[in-house]
Amino acid sequence: MAKTTVNAQISPVAGMDVLSRNEVSRLRDATQGGLHALLRRCALAVLTQGIVSDDARGMLERYPDFEIQVLQQDRGIKLELIHAPAQAFVEGRIIRGINELLFAVVRDIVYIATQVEAGRFNFDDSLSITHAVFEILRNARVLKPNIEPNLIVCWGGHSIPRHEYEYTKAVGYQLGLRALDICTGCGPGAMKGPMKGATIAHAKQRRKSNRYIGITEPGIIAAESPNPIVNNLVIMPDIEKRLEAFVRTGHGIIVFPGGVGTAEEILYLLGILLHPDNVHIPFPLVFAGPKESVAYFEQIDQFLRLALGDDVANRYRIIVDDPAETARAMAQGMEKVRLFRLNNKDAFFFNWALKIEHEFQTPFRPNHANVAALNLNRNQPRHLLAADLRRAFSAIVAGNVKEEGIRAIEQHGPFEIDGEAEIMRALDAMLASFVSQHRMKLPSSKAYQPCYRVKSA
Known part of the structure; x- marks a missing residue:
């Protein structure tokens, strides 16, 4: 019978900033004010990627003896994993992508905690919150200069039927053929499909340095473990800063069928786009799905028109059963975004011009x-x-x-x-x-x- 857990010590394979003794101590602190419980929960989510679940308690119950410790050494840090899920290892060696995401967890947890503790992040006003989002993304190496707008955010449900999942892959494939990168909430379902489709298209186009960005937050990562394709994981402090990170870094958004989480994301984005200061800012938004999902989008559309007025539909387009047209709409939208950013001297890598009120930023x-x-x-x-x-x-x-x-x-x-x-x-x-x-x-x-x-x- 295969061994279900592994004990190991791992070093970072993609580089990791050194940590102070105080930072290591915080990560090892299991008291209420420490960071150990958060580190353990997020690390287990990374180690169990590929297991489809939406039970925030389930993984900790499945691996109750799992433990992680940060070891300070002369040449940097190591992570000691005790009773870690064996699926994260091959022939006793941890999978490289999982290694990278584990140290991304350490990076973000430490950075956010130390910045808040030092008073460098002020969450009391809108502009300061946006700057905090910028700093977290910059520290995570997500913000890339000298790249024209090409990052497509894909939202949708983690609990979707197979035909809808296959459709997200088909759209991702068409996006990849057009040299567009993918950003999602990093979990399964509609968060995984576009990345999976894009990897094939990027390979066919012999495209290198592809970005598959996953943005999550501590309250959801245990229920939506990062999928294996994510090559840049970012853990934001809470759902509001996670949502702001999507709209500040993404150049367009595709919404696939989902549930309440997807409806939450749609209302967040439309609430921002409906603000009078944002009416002139191009932000391509497409609702996309197979023909079997027509009723789903009709119901969403009816609810939005009822609650927010018929003209809310001017801010999105519904494209059904046409992955290529969905990708074309995004590619055409990228040109509008590029010209707007150039004309307004706004950065390609961060949407500073977008007005986001405090109501959308407060946890x-x-x-x-x-x-x-x-x-x-x-x-x-x-x-x-x-x-x-x-x-x-x-x-x-x-x-x-x-x-x-x-x-x-x-x-x-x-x-x-x-x-x-x-x-x-x-x-x-x-x-x-x-x-x-x-x-x-x-x-x-x-x-x-x-x-x-x-x-x-």
Whole structure:
């Protein structure tokens, strides 16, 4: 019988900045104020890549004896892995890509903690938050100068049927043929498919230095382990900074079918694009899927028009069953983005011009009081309604897959979502369709138990 766990000491293969004794001590500190629990959770997610799950607790329960320690040595640092998943090793040697992502975890956890502790990151105002996002991405070597706009962000569900997954690969292939790079949330499903398709196309085009960027955050990484194709992993402090990182670095976005997490991302982006200061900024946005997904996009489109007005559809295009046209739309959009950035002397590698209000940057804690306080009515500017609708979907995501949200539901029951009756009816119908299509969580032997209740439906 194959060994299921391995003990090993590994050194970085792609270079790693040295760590101070204080930083190593923080990473080894298992108390509430230390970083060890976060390091252990994120490291296990990397080591179990390829296992499809959306259970934030499941992997820790599957590998309860897993341990990781940072060792300070004269020539740098090593990671000591104890009872690590054997699937991360071949003939006793850790897979190189997993090695790189493990040290990316160390890099980001240490950097963010030390910058916050030193007072260099100020999260109290909008501009400072954007600068913090920039600094984290720069430290992760994501921001590349002298590259014209070519980074396509792909959003979509991790729990999607096979035909939708194959479609994301077909679109990724067409993007790769056009020398476009891919950025996703780094997990399975619609986050993996575009990268997998693009790798084949990039190889056919004999293209080197391809970028497959995965952007995640501590609350979701355990439920969506990085897929094996990601070659640049970034862990942002929270979901809001993760979302800002997508729109600041990406030059266009494709949305594939998904569930509440995908709806959250759509509302975040449209809320920003609807801001009066952003109406002139080109940002290609395509909803894409196979012909079997037509009803899904029709329902999303109807909900968006109801809540935010018919003209919200001017900011996106729906392309069904045509991967090549989807890629062409992105390639054409890249030229518009390039010309706009040149004319406005904005960087290609970071979208400084985009106005993002504090409502879209402030971390939303998914608890019952905060959900009840959301203003889900059309008596306010559209971009602010989009911000609160985004928070409602964020709470459902947390209740489904995040440790904090799961605990809140176990203790106090479902989140209660209330608001304008017409919006609530449409919301409840859309969520019910997500449930029936298994878009809330991965299909299992247990029936899905909603973590929410829509009150005015």
